[in-house]
């Protein structure tokens with residue numbers, strides 16, 4: 704019997720939303736970033752902020768990691784290692800940011816709807832992507848059914864399913880409260896009737 708492979712991801716970013724943030728001030732006191740690029744000389748992935756010199760022996764390549772560009776970030780609850788995370792995003796247009804001790808993803812470029820790329824970055828880091836993006840993937844020229852888009856779609860579907868199961872649980876709770884209120888009313892009404900007693 705074949706069993707569908709279960710996707711192992713973390714659920715804590717499912718309900719996250721983009722947060723407005725102005726990167727033009729407060730660096731590096733209020734916020735920091737970790738960005739990765741490939742060394743143009745040797746191909747090593749270099750993580751850091753601003754100009755980063757290649758640390759491979761004998762290589763004199765440098766990269767310039769410019770950091771976040773669009774005025775938003777997308778929270779990554781519970782992220783532990785920003786350097787490792789940034790490394791996994793070296794071929795994307797996203798970097799890791801830290802604001803008031805909390806980590807997030809931020810775009811290093813923009814100009815078009817990058818929901819696919821944002822979802823891919825969350826997935827790369829092991830998170831089911833926020834429904835805010837997962838439920839709003841744009842139909843874009845050039846996108847086709849392949850290994851990459853299939854993975855993104857599978858994770859996005861899982862993400863939306865998780866969120867909908869949470870909402871259904873909320874519905875159950877409201878219904879439970881409704882039942883409780885109605886039962887209380889019935890009990891109170893019965894007491895009142897009992898007090899009035901038989902009239903003759």
Ligand SMILES: [Zn+2]
Pocket residue numbers: 742743744745746747757758759762763764
């Ligand atoms: Zn190098």
